[in-house]
Amino acid sequence: QVHLVESGGGVVRPGMSLRLSCAASGFTFSDYPMHWVRQAPGKGLEWVAVISSGGNNEYYADSVRGRFTFSRDTSNNTLSLQMNSLRAEDTAVYYCARDSPVTGGAFDIWGQGTVVTVSA
Amino acid sequence: IVMTQSPDSLTVSLGERATINCKSSQTVLYSSINKSYLAWYQQKPGRPPKLLIYWASTRESGVPDRFSGSGSGTDFTLTISSLQAEDVAVYYCQQYFATPITFGQGTRLEIK
Numbered sequence: 001q002v003h004l005v006e007s008g009g010g011v012v013r014p015g016m017s018l019r020l021s022c023a024a025s026g027f028t029f030s031d032y033p034m035h036w037v038r039q040a041p042g043k044g045l046e047w048v049a050v051i052s053s054g055g056n057n058e059y060y061a062d063s064v065r066g067r068f069t070f071s072r073d074t075s076n077n078t079l080s081l082q083m084n085s086l087r088a089e090d091t092a093v094y095y096c097a098r099d100s101p102v103t104g105g106a107f108d109i110w111g112q113g114t115v116v117t118v119s120a
Numbered sequence: 121i122v123m124t125q126s127p128d129s130l131t132v133s134l135g136e137r138a139t140i141n142c143k144s145s146q147t148v149l150y151s152s153i154n155k156s157y158l159a160w161y162q163q164k165p166g167r168p169p170k171l172l173i174y175w176a177s178t179r180e181s182g183v184p185d186r187f188s189g190s191g192s193g194t195d196f197t198l199t200i201s202s203l204q205a206e207d208v209a210v211y212y213c214q215q216y217f218a219t220p221i222t223f224g225q226g227t228r229l230e231i232k
């Protein structure tokens with residue numbers, strides 16, 4: 001069964017760092033680009049970043065570029081999102097999601113999410 | 121690319137048709153293959169989004185056939201032909217034609 005499981009969320013103060021992880025199972029991890037999407041409390045979905053299947057290309061939303069770094073470890077089937085200089089507006093549920101070539105790039109599998117709260 | 125959904129909320133009786141619209145600020149049609157890079161997602165409270173429709177009109181495996189998508193280029197519609205109680209959710213359109221990938225603001229669907 002295909003699964004994505006996020007971890008690493010928590011409560012941090014503005015300016016601090018946090019590292020999120022996403023563990024993938026049930027599919028050939030190295031075949032798929034992967035994304036992070038976040039959702040602030042009571043708000044809509046905001047795309048955060050994408051990483052290529054090979055891990056050599058990333059692209060970020062303007063709101064996080066220069067502060068967040070997306071990486072993947074194919075040997076462990078895991079994704080990481082290093083979040084630095086966190087701001088109150090980064091408070092959200094963070095989802096990892098699979099980009100499926102079958103769909104042309106829509107997100108066919110999502111994790112359950114991990115909650116990040118940035119508060120003084 | 122800015123995605124704009126209408127309406128923001130919708131109340132429909134059980135068994136009736138529900139229609140949600142989505143408009144993109146520029147085309148998401150890849151003309152060489154005649155496919156629009158537009159997806160629809162359903163999100164229930166406390167749950168992650170679920171893919172319903174991709175390429176504007178292709179139903180994801182396992183999605184009931186009462187859900188259908190239509191449109192091309194910049195104007196799209198999600199239709200639920202006969203609303204069921206379990207369809208209460210927020211629905212989002214998404215363009216994946218270009219990065220940054222963008223979502224509509226969401227449409228909340230409730231039962232009358």
